[in-house]
Amino acid sequence: MRDPVNRTILLFDIEKYSDRDDVEQAWLRRVLYDITDRALERSGIDETLRQRADRGDSVMELIDAGASVPALLRTLLTEVPALLHGYNRLASSSAQVRLRGVVATGYVAVDEHGGWVGSDLNHACRLLDAPLLRAALRERDNGFALCVSEGVHTGIVRHDHQGVPAADFHPVTLTSKNGPLQAWLHGPVPSGTADLGETGAGETPVPGASGDVPAPGTPGAKAPATSVQAPAAPGSPGRGGVVFDFGGGSPRFGGGLVAGDQHGVSGGQVTGDVYLGGTVGEGA
Template sequence: MTGPVYRTILLFDIEKYGSHDDVEQAFLRRMLYDVVDATLMAADVDETARLRADRGDSVMELIDTQVPVPTLVKTLLAETPALLHNKNRLMATGAQMRLRIVLSSGYVAVDELNGWVGSDLNHACRLLDANPLRNALKQREGDCVLCVSDGVYQGVVRHGPLGVRPKEFQQITVETKEGPTVAWLHGLAREGTHRSEEPNGPDGVQEPAVASPGLPPVNLNGASFGGSYVAGDQHGVSGGQVRGDVNLGGTERGERG
């Protein structure tokens, strides 16, 4: 196992992937790769500065810290939604893809089986699977939703780099197996924009809409915005098959497979 090194952690997950048949899933995976690759290209991330793990319905990227995080945030806010829109507008409704996205950072090691190990990675995966992020995407008219870790928010977003507006991010607290953790969700859904095909939540409970910008926080299936508590047992992701030839123990070089 390589020693843990500090990396920017970027996760993408396809909404309702399991509801599609095998042919549709294969198509969605190709779309996911296209969107992720185009996003990182727009952010000027060289192929030698990234390492990929494929989880089927999701993709995890470890990105070298030499890549500016403000550029990644701005790209995820502007370019990624545009990329998704351009693809989805040509697709039938059943073939369209919607994404949950998490941007975090921390120490990650790669073991002898090419699995990724690290509590910071587990934390990012907990955020990706958290109910507030899932419910926010259901209630968005757009094709994706972005959540950043508290570290990324405090270190980058709150300073308002060009193209990033801190007031567009809402603080959430997620209760995970390791305890409560703070994160920041970009944007708020407006009432009446719930896109879930099922009127009720996973437990059969009607999910109230999230507050519109400028309105008081509204509870969302145990989750509330503006620094309140979020209930739920979240499950993360670890391991995965690596796509790439990047040395996590030092300077990255090589070609992605």
């Protein structure tokens, strides 16, 4: 195996490829190759600076580290949606092309069989397959959803280069079999992704929190339900009930009893057992 080399990694995947018949799949692959070639050419990346691997419904490109990543991102954000629009406006409904894309950086080695090996490449592939990116594509009118790795964001996107507006990228946490992956999604974070175990900006899960109610002390927070078990009434072994139930708002009394002499707050006194909201002899 050759030594690993630093490369920019570009991945494209076709949405719902396996739902099409053989003729449609062949058409989709031609479109995918054409869009990839044209996007890289318009980014100033010629064939001498790239290697391609075919994965059927997806394509993987290893791009020389000396090629301009800002130029690549500008092309992906503008040219790819335009190319997709040009194809789709002339294609039948069964031949529509919609793409997920990932741009990452890292070290990749080529083994003796021509295969590509590297944890950075694995990371990029998992970003491409993440449910959140699939959900984002379903909400994109332009047919393209792009995600970049943390390294690409740190080195390129956050610096707000011309044509690559940093404000349009949002931090997301994606799930994978090896744990959560941090990345940046271009465009709005899709709704409902927390149900997929994935989160967007401002939605980072808090360990141990259910998310059902606000934390105590915050606006709208309700006190947890609290109950006090009443003692058994004389002659009714084991009978008791909930006397106080504080579920937020005013206390509610019902179905329980208070046994023994009771002293009021203002100094008054009630002698004997007091029943609240029920009658003696009712079932527990």
